[in-house]
Each structure stands twice: as C-alpha cells, then as structure tokens.
Amino acid sequence: MKSTLCLSIVLTLFRLVKSENCTVQDDARQEKVIVGQPFWIDCNEILGVNQKTYNLSWYRNGSEEPITKKTDSRIHQRDDKLLFLSANFPDSGSYTCVVWASTRCYKSVVRVAVFNNSDGQCFNDELFDKQKILIGSNSKLVCHSMPSFKDDMSALSIRWYKECKQLDGERFVFLDKDFIINNVNSNDSGKYQCKATYTYEGNKYNISGSILALAIGSPVKKGTEILYPRNNTIEAELGSSVFVECNVSDSTDSLTAISWKVNKILVNDLFDGRIQEGYDKYFPAEEELLTVVPLNITVLKQEDYGERFVCHAGKVAAYISVQPPTRHYTGYLAGGLAALVFITAVLVLICMLFKIDIILWYRKSCHLFLGKKVADGKIYDAYVLYPKTHNPDRFVLKVLPEVLEKQCGYTLFIFGRDDLPGKALVTVIDETIKQSRRLIIILESGSPSYKLLEEDPEQQIALYNALVHDGMKVILIEMDKIKDYSDMPESIQYIKQKHGAIRWKGDLTESQSYSASTRFWKKVRYQMPPGHQISTELPLVETSLNTCQTVGR
Ligand SMILES: *[C@@H]1O[C@H](CO)[C@@H](O)[C@H](O)[C@H]1NC(C)=O
Ligand SMILES: *[C@@H]1O[C@H](CO)[C@@H](O)[C@H](O)[C@H]1NC(C)=O
Ligand SMILES: *[C@@H]1O[C@H](CO)[C@@H](O)[C@H](O)[C@H]1NC(C)=O
Ligand SMILES: *[C@@H]1O[C@H](CO)[C@@H](O)[C@H](O)[C@H]1NC(C)=O
Ligand SMILES: *[C@@H]1O[C@H](CO)[C@@H](O)[C@H](O)[C@H]1NC(C)=O
Ligand SMILES: *[C@@H]1O[C@H](CO)[C@@H](O)[C@H](O)[C@H]1NC(C)=O
Ligand SMILES: *[C@@H]1O[C@H](CO)[C@@H](O)[C@H](O)[C@H]1NC(C)=O
Ligand SMILES: *[C@@H]1O[C@H](CO)[C@@H](O)[C@H](O)[C@H]1NC(C)=O
Ligand SMILES: *[C@@H]1O[C@H](CO)[C@@H](O)[C@H](O)[C@H]1NC(C)=O
Numbered sequence: 001m002k003s004t005l006c007l008s009i010v011l012t013l014f015r016l017v018k019s020e021n022c023t024v025q026d027d028a029r030q031e032k033v034i035v036g037q038p039f040w041i042d043c044n045e046i047l048g049v050n051q052k053t054y055n056l057s058w059y060r061n062g063s064e065e066p067i068t069k070k071t072d073s074r075i076h077q078r079d080d081k082l083l084f085l086s087a088n089f090p091d092s093g094s095y096t097c098v099v100w101a102s103t104r105c106y107k108s109v110v111r112v113a114v115f116n117n118s119d120g121q122c123f124n125d126e127l128f129d130k131q132k133i134l135i136g137s138n139s140k141l142v143c144h145s146m147p148s149f150k151d152d153m154s155a156l157s158i159r160w161y162k163e164c165k166q167l168d169g170e171r172f173v174f175l176d177k178d179f180i181i182n183n184v185n186s187n188d189s190g191k192y193q194c195k196a197t198y199t200y201e202g203n204k205y206n207i208s209g210s211i212l213a214l215a216i217g218s219p220v221k222k223g224t225e226i227l228y229p230r231n232n233t234i235e236a237e238l239g240s241s242v243f244v245e246c247n248v249s250d251s252t253d254s255l256t257a258i259s260w261k262v263n264k265i266l267v268n269d270l271f272d273g274r275i276q277e278g279y280d281k282y283f284p285a286e287e288e289l290l291t292v293v294p295l296n297i298t299v300l301k302q303e304d305y306g307e308r309f310v311c312h313a314g315k316v317a318a319y320i321s322v323q324p325p326t327r328h329y330t331g332y333l334a335g336g337l338a339a340l341v342f343i344t345a346v347l348v349l350i351c352m353l354f355k356i357d358i359i360l361w362y363r364k365s366c367h368l369f370l371g372k373k374v375a376d377g378k379i380y381d382a383y384v385l386y387p388k389t390h391n392p393d394r395f396v397l398k399v400l401p402e403v404l405e406k407q408c409g410y411t412l413f414i415f416g417r418d419d420l421p422g423k424a425l426v427t428v429i430d431e432t433i434k435q436s437r438r439l440i441i442i443l444e445s446g447s448p449s450y451k452l453l454e455e456d457p458e459q460q461i462a463l464y465n466a467l468v469h470d471g472m473k474v475i476l477i478e479m480d481k482i483k484d485y486s487d488m489p490e491s492i493q494y495i496k497q498k499h500g501a502i503r504w505k506g507d508l509t510e511s512q513s514y515s516a517s518t519r520f521w522k523k524v525r526y527q528m529p530p531g532h533q534i535s536t537e538l539p540l541v542e543t544s545l546n547t548c549q550t551v552g553r
Pocket of ligand 7: 227228245246247283290292
C-alpha cells in the first residue's frame, strides 16, 4: 500500500519534471479547416523526431487529459496524427502534441481555425492551394484536401469546378486525385474547386478543396516581394482609425504566409482587438499572386506612434510606422521669407525712385520741430559760379533766385549780382566761397572753356582748395548736354567725376520751370543744405516753407 503510494508520487514527480523540461516548439503554426470536412494534423511532421521508440499524445489547449484514440470519436488520435472526422466551429483553438522520447521531451502547439465554406461560394478565400500550370504544356492540378489515409477511408470520384462551373471537355483528363489540363493557355488561370464524398468507418463526409491556378509563361521564380509598406511612415491624428494594407506579390510555388506583427508577435494576440489583422484578399495575376492583408488600427493611441508594424511575408518583412501629423511650418516659413524679400525689394525700389522726395519730405517735417539751423559761421547757402553767356544769365539771374531764394528761402551769392564793391576779384571769390555752404557751378556746352577760371590760375587754386581741403559740396548744373568734358578745367572734370551733374531740362520762358517741386529743382534742393528754411524769423520761415512746398502742386 505504502509502496504503491510512494511509486505514484515518484511517477507524478517524474512526469512533472519531464513535462516542465520539454523543448517547446511554438512557431505559431496555423491550420485552417473548412467546417464539416475531415481534417488531420501530423505531429511528427511538425517535430521531425527521429527516435524509433517514443510516446506521443495530443492535448486540447493545455488540458491534462490526452485526446482519445477511439476511432468512433469525432476527434481522435490515430497513429501520430490528430484526426477530425468533421470539423466544427468550436474545434477552433490550440492543440498540443507532446512526445516523450527516451532522453528528451518535445512539445508543439498548433492553432486550428475552422472556417465557413458557405454554400454557393465556389472558392474558399480563407483556405486554398496555389498551383502553377505552364502555358503550352499539359499541367495537372492536385486536390490536396483529400485525406490520404489507408484502406479505411475511401473517396468517390472527384468532381472539378472552375468559377462554379463543373469542368468537362476533351482538354481535361480526370485522374484519381489529380486533374490534367492539356495545352494550357492564359485563360486557364483562375479559381478551381475539387469536391468528393468520403467514407470512413461507414460514415460519409463531403470534402472540398480550393485551388488557385496560375498559368505562367515560363517557370521563372521571382520570389516574394512586399510592394507596400516600404518601411515608410504615415501620419495620423491621435484617436483616429488607421487602415493600411500589406500588398505582397508572390511568384513562388507555395503559398506564403502573410501576417502583421509587432515585435514578432501577431497583432491579433497583442492589442485585445484594438488593432486587428483583416482577412487576406487574393488577386491572381498571370504569373504571380497579389495578396492584400489589411491592418486595422481602430483607435490610434499615443503608444502607437513610432511603433513598427511589420508585415511578414515568408522570409521578407517590411514595416510601417505612424507619426503625428506635422504642421507645415516650412511652407509658411518659405512663404513668409519670400514675402519679406519681395516687400524689401519693393521698399528698396521705392527708396531708390523717391529718394529725393523722401529726403525733402523728411527735412520738411523734421525742421518744423528742430526750429534752428546749425551755426557754422557761414553766410551763404550757395555760391553761384557761371560763364558769361546769354542763357545762363537769364537762368542764373532770374530763375535761380526765384526758386531757391524766394520759394525755398535760401541765401545765394551770385557772382556779378552780389559783387562787393572795392574788393579785388580774387579776394571776393576766395572769401565768399569760404562763407558758402555749397558751390553751384553752371555749365554750358556753348562756352568751350570756362573763362572765369581759366583766365585766373589763382582762382582755380582757391576753388580747388575749397573743394578738396574744405570738403565743400558742389552742385554742377548742365544747361544742355555736354558730351566732352576734356575742354573743361581740371577742377570741373574732377567735380563731374566725383559728384555728377544735374541737367536742366526746362524752358526758361515757361512759368512751370519756376516751380520748386519739379524733378530738376527737387534734385537741386536735395543737394542744398537741409537747414535753409530756418535762416530768419519763424513766421517768415513758415511762409517760405509753404511756398517751397505748395508751388507747382
Ligand atoms: C532538463 O534537461 C537538461 C538536459 O537536456 C538537463 O541538463 C536539466 O537538468 C533538465 N532540467 C530538469 C529540471 O530536469
Ligand atoms: C510509452 O508508454 C508505455 C506505456 O504507457 C511505456 O511502456 C513505454 O516505456 C513508454 N515509452 C517511452 C519511450 O516513454
Ligand atoms: C481552450 O479550449 C476551450 C474550449 O475547449 C476554450 O473555452 C478555451 O478558451 C481555450 N483556452 C485557450 C487558452 O485557448
Ligand atoms: C456559415 O455559413 C452559413 C451559410 O452561409 C450561415 O448560415 C452560418 O451562419 C455561417 N456560420 C458562421 C459561424 O459563420
Ligand atoms: C481567352 O478568353 C477570351 C475570352 O473568352 C478569348 O477571346 C481568348 O481568345 C482566349 N484566349 C485563349 C488563349 O484561349
Ligand atoms: C454532401 O453533398 C451532397 C451534394 O453534393 C449532399 O446531398 C449531402 O447531403 C452532403 N452530405 C453532407 C454530410 O453534408
Ligand atoms: C494594394 O493592392 C490593392 C489591390 O490591387 C490596391 O487596391 C491597393 O491600392 C494597393 N495598395 C497599395 C498601398 O499599393
Ligand atoms: C476596422 O475595425 C473596426 C472594428 O472592428 C470596424 O468597424 C471597421 O470597419 C474596420 N475598418 C476597416 C476599414 O475595415
Ligand atoms: C525594411 O526593413 C526591413 C527590416 O525591418 C529590411 O529587412 C527590409 O529590407 C527593408 N525594406 C526596404 C524596402 O527598405
């Protein structure tokens, strides 16, 4: 009594240790079965155990009790195989086969999924064989669904269908399990079905198999290629649903298993249904099979961002990851920058075109407030130098004083008008130039040489000194177009080069030329000292200023 108890305890312990030390093979093998059909799983095929003597048992998902070996049971073990005489929906689940060999223990888990083969459906998209037939040859299709048990399971003749129509005709030869198509053409690609009735232990079972036939031109094997995803990233809002498809092109002979995984675990096992793998869809093409396997993220969560959702197709894999939508700052930035550049360009252009007007306007507005002009000890705003010919006389003695003195309130020293009596010419020129803020030189092409200066080298030197050493500003006014300056004295050439010249374009007889707001006078005023308006008392300033601004408007 005692010894029996002891033995049973020892045996139980032995069993426990053994089973715990089993080498477990769980390669997530999936078996698909059509409801109502006979079906079997071969454990040895999975494990490949070579030992001659071993004990093998099948277990329903982790149950302690092995599955029976009685042949009248709908599910039973026969030899190493687990046999379903007719699969039912509740048979879906996992099955474990455990092998105890002399020294080691092996264990393998198989997942069984029972599918509906609804009537009227002539092809089972969930469960089919892919077979190739060569164009121009006589090729055969094999009904693999037919169980190959020995004597006690027998098949009646197999009927073949293509897209629901039973096949008949001289091109087709029906054999035991196979069927031969003579002289295959590209139209022979398509969805086939084989049907038969089986008898086992006196009972009859209907059996059918789906075959996807691909008529190929040459036996080239391009292999398996994932067309999409391509390790890319897509954008999606938090909480939205994301639907992507794994598109696989397969030209191998076997059917490639395609599944969506995260960290090598099937998404269906990982996310409690929030992320699901959809049903495979098949699109047979001439030489390859395009398979589309959807991935459905019903609600996108924060932790999904950056996760790699990997589509595995046999040995190849490619992933897709999701990232939050990026706001297109770069677009705005580029646009803003372009606008800024454009505005700057426009402003620069405006400044260049209206430089003179802007400065004059600025002088006007600022000097209203400044009130006083800088005390530099000078008397005249400009010293006017001109050749003694007819036209400049009129311009110098009439127009110039009218605009600059009357309208704008400048004080001019006009040689010939404002001569100081009793003083030597040289002294007059030398002194008054020093007392002037600007030097206005009038030029005319009619007077080839600048007599006044030419005749008196001392004056030239005085003038030159004023220009170069005192940094006096010179306003050169051309009465007409002067082509050649080489006739002019060197000092004039120097001024022309350094400061340029303002060309008179008006008509001396027209009153419009007497307006301070014409282009010509604006250019002159621009070069004149800024503080001219405030040369005397304030009321006078206002009138002179007003005149200067309003005349000609
Ligand atoms: C499991 O088997 C290995 C040898 O395959 C052995 O070294 C180890 O001790 C065993 N473990 C248990 C708990 O029996
Ligand atoms: C298999 O089991 C039988 C009895 O259940 C036993 O006699 C035999 O030794 C076992 N063989 C192995 C290899 O475990
Ligand atoms: C095991 O199978 C039973 C049905 O026999 C099922 O209710 C149960 O959920 C399954 N458990 C696992 C872990 O698969
Ligand atoms: C299987 O298909 C039949 C016929 O289309 C339908 O009546 C039945 O509900 C389906 N069963 C399941 C579990 O899908
Ligand atoms: C394939 O079928 C189409 C339409 O049924 C037919 O026009 C064409 O000739 C067929 N091709 C071959 C190679 O038999
Ligand atoms: C098998 O199929 C035939 C028609 O093909 C039908 O009459 C019969 O009832 C089916 N048997 C079973 C067990 O489904
Ligand atoms: C995948 O293939 C299907 C069917 O040909 C097509 O409608 C879909 O646009 C493809 N998707 C991608 C991402 O290429
Ligand atoms: C994704 O799954 C949800 C829940 O099962 C379903 O309502 C939705 O239609 C699916 N989306 C697509 C595109 O299949
Ligand atoms: C995508 O990434 C996988 C590794 O995750 C790599 O094996 C594969 O070559 C990549 N495919 C492409 C198209 O870059």
